[in-house]
Amino acid sequence: MKIVSDLLTSIEGIQIFYIIGLLIFVVLFIVITIRTMRMPDKEMENIKNSILADGESEEITTSN
Amino acid sequence: MENQKFYYDNKIVKLFILATLVWGVVGILVGILAAAQLAFPVFNFGLEYTTFGRVRPLHTNAIIFAFVGNAIFAGVYYSMQKLLKTRMFSDTLSKIHFWGWQTIIVLAAVTLLAGITTSKEYAELEWPIDIMITIIWVIFGWNMIGTLIVRRVQHIYAAIWWYLATFLGVAILHVVNSFELPISLFKSYSIYAGAQDAVVQWWYGHNAVAFFLTTPFLGLMYYYLPKAANRPIYSYKLSIIHFWSLIFLYMWAGPHHLLYQALPEWAQALGVTFSIMLIAPSWGGMINGLLTLRGAWDKVRDSAALKFLVVGVTAYGMSTFEGPMMSLKTVNQITHFTDWTIAHVHIAGMGWNGGLVFGMLYWLVPKLFKSKLFSEKLANIHFWMSTLAILLYAIPLYWAAVTQWLMWQEYTPEGFLAYPNFLETLTQIVPMYMVRVVAGLLFLGGFLIMVFNLAKTMKAGSFINNEASEAPALVLAGKRNAVKETFHRWMERRAVRFSIWTFVALSIGGAVEIIPMIFIKSNVPTLESVTPYTPLELEGRDIYVAEGCYVCHSQMVRPFRWETDRYGEYSKIGEFVYDYPFQWGSRRTGPDLARAGVIGGPMYKNAAWHYNHFMDPQKMNEESIMPNYAWLAVKNVDVTMTPKKIRAMQTLGVPYEEGYDQKAVADLMAQAQTISDDLKASGIELAPEKQMIALIAYLHKLGRDIMSENAAVTEEHGETAEQPTHEITLLNTPEDLEAGKKLYQANCVVCHGPEGKGIPPAFPSLVDDEWIKGNKPADVYHSIAEGNVAKGMIPYKNMLSEKQITQLASYVLITLHEQNQEK
Known part of the structure; x- marks a missing residue:
């Protein structure tokens, strides 16, 4: 690969990139999951029904 | 607040629907041709433009980018306007997008058949077309983000997150994988070599599946399934979690296409790990889709559109379980290089992509043309033909895959390959290829019924190019109130910020995978004996x-x-x-x-x-x-x-x-x-x-x-020494001669012909009296055992047992000679 410069030349320490990448995922996943689960259900219902309430659907069935 | 009047652009949706139908027929027809070529080589027609090597890429490109691509755009253009309560940002951009995309498809068809290709799977098109794709894709994104900015609703709905991820994901993949050095208008070289090229290509290849065949379809599912069932999506919370997990994880999984191959172990391990993790967010999507129908399954009975959507989502669940399983190394050694992968992608393609497109069209076309579907019965016939075609396609190919793999790795008790001639393993599965042609025809038949049904529906209805609607103008909600509004809810009303976060989530996986492969030298250890091509x-x-x-x-x-x-x-x-x-x-x-x-x-x-x-x-x-x-x-x-x-x-x-x-x-x-x-x-x-x-x-x-390099080693160990000639006795029992015949047909017929007459002088006759090394039993045994390396005949002592070589010599000297003398 002459066309791109050799920025990194050793594989030593490479695993840190993956560990960082995975950590970012795990932390974000936990945070997003917890925060999402704590969202109020009532609000969720409104969001879910919003796409049906476009004046075209005959009736809206929201009961679960 | 006063309502604003505006018009939906239905014409662009109609154009994309028509293109979907036309390219769908073309793509399936080309697929059937490719399938027929594998069952009956006469269908290559002896022309360079119609050989399987050129037709197969045309089939994959036509289905993925022409049929599925146009269907995505039809679905996106309709649902975005409705969801955002506005007309598309620019009619000009919409038109350039449509006609530009069709031009790309035509150019692709012509160049691929002409043998102008980069050979990178699903990215075969040469550099000028690559540049066109980039421009048209940016126009699509521009139009989409423009529409988001002029929207009349506060928050962007889940379907649109997926559309955004599609736009960004494909843009990243296409640009990185298409770096090439042009040498003429029709030829370029990839700037990546060997293993690096493989990693970049399969990072692209795998994520083309993700961001062209999965994310846009999840977006379509989030809109069209609730609309068709008239029920809200099962869980909005689940959609948030599975969206972010899926787009983050997919980008890491590419190397599972290169297991046991010439790739660093860390890259393979990474691919496997993330592929397994992908089951969770994928099934999150499937569950959200299927549970949307809970309590409303009776509707499925009456609606072909819903039937297709259900089969689509189910096929998605099956494929996204099978895919991770196939990336386990032990399973992968069976599935890779066999027809398993072909069966897998067709369950996904015909089931998931096909099912969603058909379901969407059966719901959307009557709506656009303000009429009822011409015939629900025909749609049901299409549904059953299509579903049966999937089974008829996949089951024989799974069978073929396992058969061929078992034959590849079967050994005789003497420790030699049981089927040393590759062709034997292929001949065995050609009947399966014939069944596949029937499956293709069945699928095409169903598709044509749909085209007829939709055409009738269109004719009976009335179409309005610009459909009037009204909605209150968007009033920006201002800063986030941390108590009243969650972070994600706030992001949903900040479209650009949402896009940036999506871009970040997508980039991490690609970066960690590709950058080290390209920049770290020790990942590609060089071999001194390997020289450049002359x-x-x-x-x-x-x-x-x-x-x-x-x-x-x-x-x-x-x-x-x-x-x-x-x-x-x-x-x-x-x-x-x-x-x-x-x-x-x-x-x-x-x-x-x-x-x-x-x-x-x-x-x-x-x-x-x-x-x-x-x-x-x-x-x-x-x-x-x-x-x-x-x-x-x-x-x-x-x-x-x-x-x-x-x-x-x-x-x-x-x-x-x-x-x-x-x-x-x-x-x-x-x-x-x-x-x-x-x-x-x-x-x-x-x-x-x-x-x-x-x-x-x-x-x-x-x-x-x-x-x-190896020759030097073997010479040192003296492994190439020939065995001395020793006397043998021919085996003339019918069983031995029959065994000899089988061995002859498996190993010798290619050069020496079925009757042993050869193609002199390159491939000598075995039935005349001119024998280069003598025709005594011991001489013939020796010739078979040691081969004639200089002329391309391999030493069969490495592949056959002594008894088998004797049977072969007996067949040549007894049966073939007798047959020849009779004539």
Whole structure:
């Protein structure tokens, strides 16, 4: 690969990139999951029904 | 607040729907042609433009980018306007997008059949078309983000997150994978070589599945399934979690396409790990889709649209479970290079993508044309034909995959491969290929019924290009109130910020995978014996690429005994450093060619054999399904491009000496002359400038450098010493002669013909009195056991037991001789 410069030349320490990448995922996943689960259900219902309430659907069935 | 009046642009949706229907028929027809070619080689028509190597990429491109692509755009343009309560941002951009995309499709069809290809699967199109794709894709994104900015709703709904991820994901993938060095309008070289190219390509290939065949369809599912069922999506919370997990994880999983191959272990491990993790977010989507219908399953009974959507989501669940399983190394050794992968992608393609498109169209077309579906009954017939076609397609191919894999790795009690001739393993599964043609026809039949049904619906209805609607203007909600509004809810009303976060989530996986492969030298250990291609070999390689040989022949021997016995030394990462682009392949319809140049190895064939095989493969073995390539003996290599190619290679880092481009053509002609002379000695007249000469030179280069390294080792150990001739007694029982016949048909018929008459002088007759090394039983035994390496006959002592060689000699000297004398 002459066309791109050799920025990194050793594989030593490479695993840190993956560990960082995975950590970012795990932390974000936990945070997003917890925060999402704590969202109020009532609000969720409104969001879910919003796409049906476009004046075209005959009736809206929201009961679960 | 006062309502604003505006008009939905329905015309652009209609155009994309029509394009979907037209390209759908074309794509399936080409698929059926490709399937027929594998069952009956006569369907290659003896024309260079219609060989399987060119037709197969046309099928995949037509289905993915033409049929599915247009369906995505139809679905996105309709649902975005409705969801955002606004007309698309710009009619001009919409039109450029539509006509630009259709132009790309036509150009793709023409260039692929003309043999203009980069050979990178699902990214075969050459650089000028790549640039067009980039421009049209940016126009699509521009139009989409523009529409988001002029929207009349506060928050962007889940479907649109997926559309955004699609736009960003495809943009990243296409740009990174398409870096190439053009040398003319129709030819370029990938700037990545060998293993690096493989990693980039399969990072692209896998994520093309993710961001062209999955994320846009999840977006469509989030809109069209609730609309068709008239029920809200099951869980909005689940949609948030599975969206972010899926787009983050997908980008890491590409290397699962390269397991057991010449790739660093860490990259393989990474691919496997993330592939398994992908089950969770994928099934999150499936569950959210299916549970949307809870309590409303009765509606499925009455609606073909819902039936298709349900089968689509179910097929998605099956494929996204099967995919991770296939990335386990133990499973992958069965599924890779066999028809398993083909079955897998067709369950996903025909089931998930097809199901969602058909479901969407059956719901959308009556809505757009303000009428009812012409015939629910016909739609139901289509549903059953389509669903049965999927089963009829997939089951035989799973069967074929397992059969062929079992045959590849079966050994005799003596410790030799039970089916040393690759063709035996293929002949066994050709009946499955015939069933596949029937499946394709069934699927096409259903599709045509749908086209008829929709056309009737359109005719009966009335279509309004600009549909009037009204909605209050959007009032920006201002800063986030942390108590009243969650972070995600806040992001949903900040479209640009949402896009940036999506981009970040997508980039991490790609970056950690590709950057180290390209920049860290120790990932690609070099081998001293590997030398750059000679100019003739380079030209031959370009022909190999243009003809799409990689579609059926891999160049990757995996480190299994049953592969090294069949092909030779396993492939090493350093062998491929001069391969722009890599040619590892993904399916072995024909044998692996990585060791085709190893003289004395099991895969070596001399120039005369290659000539005869290219001219008429079925003459060499009537069960072969390879197309003929007779035009390679007519067309010349364009040597005016050779110096430019050498200079391009130098730019990419191939160590040709300074100024070599000036000498390249002379070197090319000199090497071509030696092959031409060699053929002449076998009674074949072929001028040195013919393309076939270059292709033979390339095939003879494959694995040769590795062999020269190994030869030094074996010589030291004295393993090449011949065994002394010893007396043998012919076996003349019917059982032995029958066994001898089977061995003859498996191993010898290709060169010496079914009657043993050969193609003299290259392949000697076995039934006349002129025997080079004598025709006493012991001589014939010796000739079979030791082969004639210089002429391309391999030593069969490495593949057959002593008894088998004796049976073979007996068959030649008794049965073939008797048959010949009778005539």
